[in-house]
Amino acid sequence: MERVPILKIGRTLFVSIQIDLQDDTVMRLQEDLADELAATGARGVIIDITGVEIVDSFIGRMLTTIGSVSRLFDAETVIVGMRPAVAITLTELGLTLSGVRTALNAEKGLEILNGRP
Amino acid sequence: MDVDTSKGRMAAYLRDHHDKVVGRWSELVAAGVRGRTSPDEMRRELDDLFSLIVRMLSDADDHAAGELRAALDELSRTRARDGYTPSETALNVFSLKEAVYELVADAAEMVPEYLVFSRMVDDLGLRTFETYSAAREQIISDQATTMLELSTPVVRLWDGIIAVPFVGTLDSVRTQLVMEKLLDSLVATGAGHAVIDITGVPTVDTEVAQHLLKTVSAARLLGAECTISGIRPQVAQTIVSLGIEFGDIATKATLADALSLALQQAGLKVVRA
Amino acid sequence: MDELRIRSGDDVVRVRQQVRMAAADNGLSLVDQTKLVTAASELARNTLVHGGGGAARVEIVKSANGRTGVKLSFTDEGPGIDDIDLALTDGWSTGAGLGLGLSGARRLVDEFELISKPGTGTSVVVVKWSR
Numbered sequence: 001m002e003r004v005p006i007l008k009i010g011r012t013l014f015v016s017i018q019i020d021l022q023d024d025t026v027m028r029l030q031e032d033l034a035d036e037l038a039a040t041g042a043r044g045v046i047i048d049i050t051g052v053e054i055v056d057s058f059i060g061r062m063l064t065t066i067g068s069v070s071r072l073f074d075a076e077t078v079i080v081g082m083r084p085a086v087a088i089t090l091t092e093l094g095l096t097l098s099g100v101r102t103a104l105n106a107e108k109g110l111e112i113l114n115g116r117p
Numbered sequence: 118m119d120v121d122t123s124k125g126r127m128a129a130y131l132r133d134h135h136d137k138v139v140g141r142w143s144e145l146v147a148a149g150v151r152g153r154t155s156p157d158e159m160r161r162e163l164d165d166l167f168s169l170i171v172r173m174l175s176d177a178d179d180h181a182a183g184e185l186r187a188a189l190d191e192l193s194r195t196r197a198r199d200g201y202t203p204s205e206t207a208l209n210v211f212s213l214k215e216a217v218y219e220l221v222a223d224a225a226e227m228v229p230e231y232l233v234f235s236r237m238v239d240d241l242g243l244r245t246f247e248t249y250s251a252a253r254e255q256i257i258s259d260q261a262t263t264m265l266e267l268s269t270p271v272v273r274l275w276d277g278i279i280a281v282p283f284v285g286t287l288d289s290v291r292t293q294l295v296m297e298k299l300l301d302s303l304v305a306t307g308a309g310h311a312v313i314d315i316t317g318v319p320t321v322d323t324e325v326a327q328h329l330l331k332t333v334s335a336a337r338l339l340g341a342e343c344t345i346s347g348i349r350p351q352v353a354q355t356i357v358s359l360g361i362e363f364g365d366i367a368t369k370a371t372l373a374d375a376l377s378l379a380l381q382q383a384g385l386k387v388v389r390a
Numbered sequence: 391m392d393e394l395r396i397r398s399g400d401d402v403v404r405v406r407q408q409v410r411m412a413a414a415d416n417g418l419s420l421v422d423q424t425k426l427v428t429a430a431s432e433l434a435r436n437t438l439v440h441g442g443g444g445a446a447r448v449e450i451v452k453s454a455n456g457r458t459g460v461k462l463s464f465t466d467e468g469p470g471i472d473d474i475d476l477a478l479t480d481g482w483s484t485g486a487g488l489g490l491g492l493s494g495a496r497r498l499v500d501e502f503e504l505i506s507k508p509g510t511g512t513s514v515v516v517v518k519w520s521r
Contacts, residue, residue: 084300085424103340251455
């Protein structure tokens with residue numbers, strides 16, 4: 001099973017997903033992030049899904065779960081780079097990912113984490 | 118004489134009189150379309166059809182029938198695209214009967230064969246009509262989509278603030294189009310605020326409200342904050358009476374108010390020079 | 391016509407890729423491709439997780455007025471669904487993650503048919519047409 005690498009820069013954890021996501025991969029990512037947050041005390045998580053073509057209800061809910069788990073470690077999660085087609089599909093599915101912040105790209109995601117609008 | 122034998126004899130007859138039949142057929146069709154196509158051009162098209170028809174009559178095998186149907190469907194679609202009327206299109210097929218009748222009129226022994234043949238051609242003619250209708254509907258629907266595209270501009274109000282108008286009745290097709298344009302624009306401009314103006318929407322009922330909510334939902338997934346502008350007094354009353362909740366989505370009466378709010382949210386201030 | 395088995399997470403990924411190719415090759419817009427592949431992902435997962443494994447079929451179909459469409463069939467020999475109406479209502483769930491699966495998938499496609507009986511498995515057939 002492929003593992004999504006987690007990068008730490010300053011107080012932020014960066015995850016860039018480039019592969020076709022399998023269920024186990026996402027679940028593994030969630031576990032790995034929890035471990036990293038606990039180990040590093042990072043205050044923010046940026047998940048870049050620019051390269052993700054499909055987000056179905058399972059993966060969508062996983063992203064929300066990651067947000068909830070991160071919050072327990074007092075970290076905020078921002079999902080960045082969602083493709084328009086994916087956003088339209090998720091909306092049609094009824095998923096709003098209301099538990100996480102979203103932004104157009106990693107740069108804007110960082111602005112959110114650093115408290116700027 | 119059974120149907121298959123009739124068909125077989127007609128097939129042989131047609132083969133023997135190939136040139137005469139196709140020639141006369143082409144003349145009749147060309148005349149019927151008022152000279153838009155020359156008999157020679159017509160002839161080339163009809164020649165292929167003729168061969169397929171003869172094959173179908175003599176083989177009575179599914180291949181020939183399938184190919185003939187496909188060829189006729191293609192002909193109908195082309196005629197539909199080129200603006201021919203349904204009658205002109207069906208004429209392409211029905212005039213074959215006339216061309217053949219002129220020949221067998223004197224040969225009394227071909228009457229039973231002609232009857233079977235005539236019935237077959239009738240079916241083919243009706244089929245072209247069906248395909249023609251379907252093709253026209255598709256063209257109309259394509260045109261409607263184009264008009265939709267043209268009437269949905271996305272405007273950049275300010276750095277980071279874009280606006281998109283919803284005009285006319287809101288259905289799911291239109292909503293999807295607006296969503297796509299809005300989201301593509303957010304990515305292209307890097308905007309963080311979107312104003313969705315509904316001044317041009319005559320009525321807002323539960324269905325329309327749902328489309329609006331979907332649009333806002335999608336824009337938020339791309340990190341954009343949304344404001345709905347253009348709420349007219351009657352619309353406001355309808356929304357409340359229907360119990361529609363816009364939740365945490367800001368709504369304003371005018372575009373100006375919405376721009377003011379968006380600027381504020383973006384941390385910008387307008388100051389007198 | 392392709393038949394793909396669904397017995398593992400890898401298979402679900404493979405189904406998505408096949409559906410993506412079929413959709414792209416047959417004139418579906420990008421958004422429609424995404425919707426169809428997402429629906430396929432939901433249905434394939436259902437087949438794996440709740441149907442105990444099964445198979446998927448990808449076919450290209452043509453409508454009466456000449457439009458091309460992609461037709462997907464998902465079958466399993468699992469326990470079947472007791473209450474179909476309930477399964478198709480939003481928010482129904484027999485286990486983690488099923489909730490939006492079926493009703494969500496239905497909203498993403500143009501045609502949707504579900505046949506299921508407890509004890510005889512489930513079959514879902516969907517079609518998405520090019521515009």
